[in-house]
Amino acid sequence: MHMEETHLKGFSCLKAAWFNSTNGPKDVWKNEEAFRIEAVAFFVSIPFAVWLGETPFQISVLCAVVLLTLFAEVQNNTVEAVVDRIGPERHELSRITKELRSLSVLLASVLTGLVWLAVLLKRVAN
16 A cells, blocks of 8 residues: 555545544454454443443543553554564564563553452442
8 A cells, every 4th residue: 555645634634534543443453353352341341330430430431441451452553563564574673662562552451450440449348
């Protein structure tokens, strides 16, 4: 795929951005099993967040941290695609880059677990 430089303005720019943004989920869903698992976990977690959260703020935070994990996964896949596009040969900087992006997914997942655990423990304590 060849990307041409364009200078869209106004509604045309918004339309193109929307089109590109809606293609992203299709691509990542089709190509990345980890994203599919995390996306399903996000949608499954919503009713549990509503049940577990005592306030709209808690519910939104519970959903947001799961969404943050999805965001980290998308960023991870973005970097992997760019590194793989550069070339198939193994390189130490490519390895480090991929591992650091993978670490961001792990950290987002740990954050998600900690937030959910904190809200669950508060709910059990009451």
